[in-house]
Amino acid sequence: MAETSPARHLLIPFAGRGSPACRAATPGLQLPKLEALLARLAPAGTDAQDDSTFSPPHERALAAALGLAAPDGCIPWAAREARALGLPGSEGDAAWAWLDLCHWQVDLRDVVLGEPAQTQLSAAESQSLRDAAQPLFEEDGIQLHGGALPGRWLASGELFRGLPTASLDRAIGNSISQWSPITDAGRPLRRLQNEIQMLLYTERVNDDRTARGLPPINSFWLSGTGALPAAMQPEGAAPTVVDLLRMPALHDDGAGWAAAWAAVDAGPVAELLADCERGADVMLTLCGDLDAQRFAGGPRGLSGWVKRLFNRPRAATVLETL
Known part of the structure; x- marks a missing residue:
């Protein structure tokens, strides 16, 4: 038949x-x-x-x-991409996340997430920033990898297991506080994000970008968190x-x-x-x-x-x- x-x-x-x-x-x-x-x-x-x-x-x-069955905010998009790329550890049930480098627009009243795609970040800039940031992530047991898109890193670590995160498509153009609530599970990542923001402030990449009239990269957005079963159908x-x-x-x-x-x-x-x-x-x-x-x-x-x-x-x- x-x-x-x-x-x-x-x-x-x-x-x-x-x-x-x-x-x-x-x-x-x-x-x-x-x-x-x-x-x-x-x-x-x-x-x-x-x-x-x-x-x-x-x-x-x-x-x-x-x-892909998953609770709200835990669809494992990053783990799926990591497995497709054959990244180390992606064949097991490790937890992964997307980290999108972005520009947070700060004014007197609020902090708004800008569109990462509009940062025009090059592959070389992304690699330079990842090299600088990797030691800070490793302190929390997180490994960083390059992804298919410049400015989007793939990160693996237990902190991402069962951690709900808001999609970029929910958060872009909106208040950071609305879509990035501080929970007990997310506190280590909030501290890490603060450390990365201070690091980015001193990076030569941002000096060069500002000189070219481009927005500085001053933070990252976490999404796509979760794990795929090792023996997924x-x-x-x-x-x-x-x-x-x-x-x-x-x-x-x-x-x-x-x-x-x-x-x-x-x-x-x-x-x-x-x-x-x-x-x-x-x-x-x-x-x-x-x-x-x-x-x-x-x-x-x-x-x-x-x-x-x-x-x-x-x-x-x-x-x-x-």
């Missing part, structure tokens, strides 16, 4: 956004391909949380598709994740977000619609600030035709519920 091919799954983070400019742009979105696709699909599950969860809906949806089929909406959504650029949605509608969504029209099994997951909604193949034949004719949902109405 022939094996059935897995459904093609498209996952769209930040499909809905509750920030002021993006929320105002939502009713005016013109997304004909998405509306045609939704008319052919049926609701297949929802994951509704509140805005205090450390793991946003798109990360929870991706973890579920991959078969094979992952499920990975969905295609569309990241075009992320940057305008995080910066509440309503016009940019709407333009990105138009590109997503004309590109990945149109391709999934074409697959669906050819009779292929497809799934679509739309994620917002609070909710992830999954859609899969609906009724075909005459009943499907009637549904598409009389029940064509408006995309904006669906996105406003996320």
